[in-house]
Amino acid sequence: MPTLWLDEIGADDLERVGGKAASLGELTGAGLPVPSAFVVTADTYRSFIEATEIDEELFETVDIDSDDSQALAEAAERAQELILETDTPPSVREDLLAAYDEMGDEDVAVRSSATAEDLPDASFAGQQETYLNVSRADLLQRVKECWASLFTQRAIYYRNENGFAHDAVDIAVVVQQMVDAEKSGVMFTSHPSTGGPTAILEAAWGLGEAVVSGAVSPDNYVVDRETGTIEEVTVADKKVMCVRGEDGETIERAVPEDKRDERVLSDEEIHRLIEVGERVEDHYDTPQDVEWAIYEDEVYLLQSRPITTIDESGESADATADAESQPDGADSGVADGGSMQSQSEPVRISGIGSAPGRVTGVVRIVDKLDNLDKVEDGDIIVAEMTTPDMVPAMKRANGIVTDEGGMTSHAAIVSRELGVPAVVGAEDATEKLRDGETVTLDGERGTVEKGAEVPETTEEETADPVEQHSPVKPMTGTEVKVNVSIPEAAERAAATGADGVGLLRTEHMILSTDKTPSRYVEDHGERAYIDEIVDGVRSVAEAFYPRPVRVRTLDAPSDEFRQLEGGEDEPSEHNPMLGYRGIRRSLDRPGEFKLELRAFERLYDLGYDNVELMLPLVTDAEDILRAKALMQEVGIDPEKRDWGVMVETPASALSIEEICEAGVDFVSFGTNDLTQYTLAVDRNNGNVADRFDELHPAVLELMSQVIGTCREHDVSTSICGQAASKPQMVNFLVDEGVTSISPNIDAVRDVQHEVKRVEQRLLLESIR
């Protein structure tokens, strides 16, 4: 049979109907309120490609090197064309239409349900299609489009990258009654970290997509299931909602003013949802993560999965998070949980603790030109300064120590993102430490001691501090994103549960080629240069999809370019920080800049509509208008794409009115530079480091003015400088009404808690 009804399907039918449909069938069988549906089985897809004899050509077409963007684009186009332009056999057509009529001639939702069991469902499912509001006339075409969605560029690339055979993945399609939800959300039937009888619900207006994709901060309700008490109600400021568009697409709408801060669920609805949740939990005999909707006062169950984050030891993740948060500064990240038995000698070297953790290892002094192969797993790299070509060795290392650099240096940024403890700015580490000796490094306190330590830590205590044990992050109205500088950190950054990437620095991708952009283009051609950027950004955009990723165009000072092949052609500048960098360089070299912009165009074509474009170091609106014209020249429509600028010069802060009028969607404070230029304190100069103060009233005054003006112009505001990880800055900005905060990877959890604390204080103040 090409189609099966949900009540004919159980959990054992995974192979035939895919994960999504199997679970809906199971719930229907248990008498739970699932909207009715039939499934076009995976066999139907398979027999379609075999009976029409397109299978061989299809799999040959996608057998390509997916790093070759041109080949990938052509393969995806041809494969989809093959499916979409081949007629469905008449018997299949009749069966589908008969099933549709039986469901009651109403518009339906058509969703794909992929069947490769070992594929990581969340990420893979994101590559599949969902069509809402599908009429009888469009049904067959939509089903074929679901089939063809197995062959988008992203899906082909993903399977190639992860070693899944194209012909081992089949696809089923669920055709389901539309639930035009008035409200929807998710529910954890038990506490997601302790497994205790505490249910947690998130709810927003409209269709569930807004909650699931993270586009909106939903209301949050905590219920003690034993007593039935609603213990906590957090009403979010819900700016957007998803609704059905006229053409069947899900579209985002502004929430009507009076509903933005209105509570979504009544007590009675909460109790009805909990009752349904308990039935699902009883059915599976394990706590569930449930997607639900309410339509015409009926509760519907859209999906249910087991909660996989429950800590079997019974320790609460929240309690762990609280114990871990640093009272004196999220800046310093999360403390190493284990108690240590010290056998090491008194401090020998001290610097800036720039990536948290305490580790022991053997010193490897690495000279910039030295062969990095001598760094083995577990060693401690000691260098004057790190460079992008050291990243593979940094990944192997247990710790990193540098003579030079501050909290925003390459070594500090990369080590934090890799989760490798580091001490930077230790001045004479390369002289004082000897190659081969064993030392213990404390990336929190910024010290290196001679000798080894025997940690008494358990595996659990030494777990990566950025890993989120609970999928329920503190619900905040202000978004908390994360900064990423090296694509290698993408997965780790995405696992923090951040609301997106607030700053993706592209310079590391380009500097790691070891050639200046112009030399790279000379040697390998424009296409290869564009591909280099596309590949770097793509891995981050993929890991976060559909959460937004703010990608910054090139911003490296000329002294960093001068160290690369081709660097002799770069200007030699007396003060590179005030020189040829950021948008200034880009506007002076429109040819090179347009290649970067073409990389954005390419990413949009690949389907990464979550990529946003950000311009660094602008002085005024004129810089922006000139860059905007170049964007248009390469075919980027500034009206259609989200783009914005960094505010990191006092001039840009003082020109904010004109900058808003230039059409930007957002601005983001680069406080490393804004502080440097406002206070005239070189951010890399240890002699004046004690004067470098992002919380200086002059810096805060500029930021306050910018936020005020942006709010009037409906331009969103953010911070992505190092100070985003400082609690005092978080306090100040949330108070001022900033839209998002983007800290370092190791500070995300603490910042989420800090933001929530401030928001709750503000709420309390407003009602007292």
Ligand code: PEP
């Ligand atoms: C900043 O200046 O704060 C910033 C985030 O940019 P960068 O550190 O890359 O100059």
Ligand code: MG
């Ligand atoms: Mg900057």
